[in-house]
Amino acid sequence: MDERATRPHDDLKLRPKAGAGSGLVLIADDDPAFCAMLARRAERMGLSVIQAEDGTKAIEFIAGNHFDAVVTDLYMPGATGLEVVQAARRSDPELQAIILTGNATVETAIEALRAGAYDYLTKPLDSLAAFDVALARALELRRLIAENKRLFKEVQRLAVTDPLTGLYNRHKLKEALDVEVERALRYNRPLSLIMIDLDNLKHFNDTHGHPAGDKVLQMVAQAIRDQVRKVDMPTRYGGDEFLVLLPEADLDEACAVAGRIAKRINQMALMGTSVSASLGVAEWTVVHRRSDDILQEVDQALYHAKRDGGNTVWAGLRASPAASHGP
Missing domain, CATH: 3.30.70.270 (Reverse transcriptase/Diguanylate cyclase domain)
Structure with a gap:
């Protein structure tokens, strides 16, 4: 994993949300090189990425952006990864989060999942492919949830409207x-x-x-x-x-x-x-x-x-x- 480090963004709104088939991802980790490496992997997947170097900055980014997924270290200055996930889920209950930690225990994994995290990965990563798969699945779950909501609304609409005229039935x-x-x-x-x-x-x-x-x-x-x-x-x-x-x-x-x-x-x-x-x-x-x-x-x-x-x-x-x- 000899990926070259890049500087984290400083502004709260740095990139527009990507179009259909893509998404906006927040990656928060107090290791700038590791954070930048994950950001490049996400960008190769066609995603837009905002990086945060601590928990406080991550929560600020959440308040100013509409993310599709959050990848966050468990232990960071300012706020923990769990607090970041909780803030993200309050902002958007359908947002999917992945927790990263170098101090993996069964208790922390359970705590992360209870906080609403979609997945839990340990550092160092066995392979970057594991990160790619976890992020892709998290985004697919979000897409499926959104599609199910749309279909449910459409079924509700069809149940009370006349298909020819669009008037109520x-x-x-x-x-x-x-x-x-x-x-x-x-x-x-x-x-x-x-x-x-x-x-x-x-x-x-x-x-x-x-x-x-x-x-x-x-x-x-x-x-x-x-x-x-x-x-x-x-x-x-x-x-x-x-x-x-x-x-x-x-x-x-x-x-x-x-x-x-x-x-x-x-x-x-x-x-x-x-x-x-x-x-x-x-x-x-x-x-x-x-x-x-x-x-x-x-x-x-x-x-x-x-x-x-x-x-x-x-x-x-x-x-x-x-x-x-x-x-």
């Missing part, structure tokens, strides 16, 4: 509606629903094909998003039906939103064919003890809008002032 709507009805019942707060049904999608599909019909559904979903508040929940309820949950909105406010949605849909056209929708609006009242009660009322309002010829907004059992006939 019926299952998520039912959960949220149960919560909002309970809140409205307890605190007597306004709550409204808008149910939307496209008037001519079947004819559109028969004429232009289902891929074009899917495009219409996506356009309608975006039109709904554009007209609702952040607190509202636009949902693809099923087929060509959409439902919007509007917390803290009374019937007049919900009708205004429904009118804007209807107008926006009327402005849409695809492949030379215009699009229209029927909309029903309902407001929660004390007679709605369950979420199914208000769903039934908004469904009845939609039924009246369809029966009235479509392209209409109905609120409860009456046509809304926002009702529209024709494009």
Whole structure:
């Protein structure tokens, strides 16, 4: 191991974090030559490296950088390797650490692992290959943890969203509606629903094909998003039906939103064919003890809008002032 020593860095932020497939590693050891040797090995692996000559400096570097792995001597001036690992794990619980020591005992190894270290290597190293393998495995574990988190979030997202439109799905709507009805019942707060049904999608599909019909559904979903508040929940309820949950909105406010949605849909056209929708609006009242009660009322309002010829907004059992006939 006749590696040439290099000078440790002095600034807290010396290198930008490397791109995808690489990473940023902190190597802390009070032996500058040994520290520099490990740094060169890591750099040959395509990693960016920051070196620290004592525990205090290592903890300062941790506070100012986002590391993917930490390699630290167990006994250093200023702070021990265990304290460095603990500081690193507080900063990022998924960060992987490797402890180095020339005074190896079973007790120190157990203590290092309990502190959250991924691996424990004794000095002098049997070979630098052992260091390479340990560091590569630590980084791979971090990558796998990050990928698993991403996949878990994606599964959660898919479980509550409609894949075609990106809106929430019926299952998520039912959960949220149960919560909002309970809140409205307890605190007597306004709550409204808008149910939307496209008037001519079947004819559109028969004429232009289902891929074009899917495009219409996506356009309608975006039109709904554009007209609702952040607190509202636009949902693809099923087929060509959409439902919007509007917390803290009374019937007049919900009708205004429904009118804007209807107008926006009327402005849409695809492949030379215009699009229209029927909309029903309902407001929660004390007679709605369950979420199914208000769903039934908004469904009845939609039924009246369809029966009235479509392209209409109905609120409860009456046509809304926002009702529209024709494009």
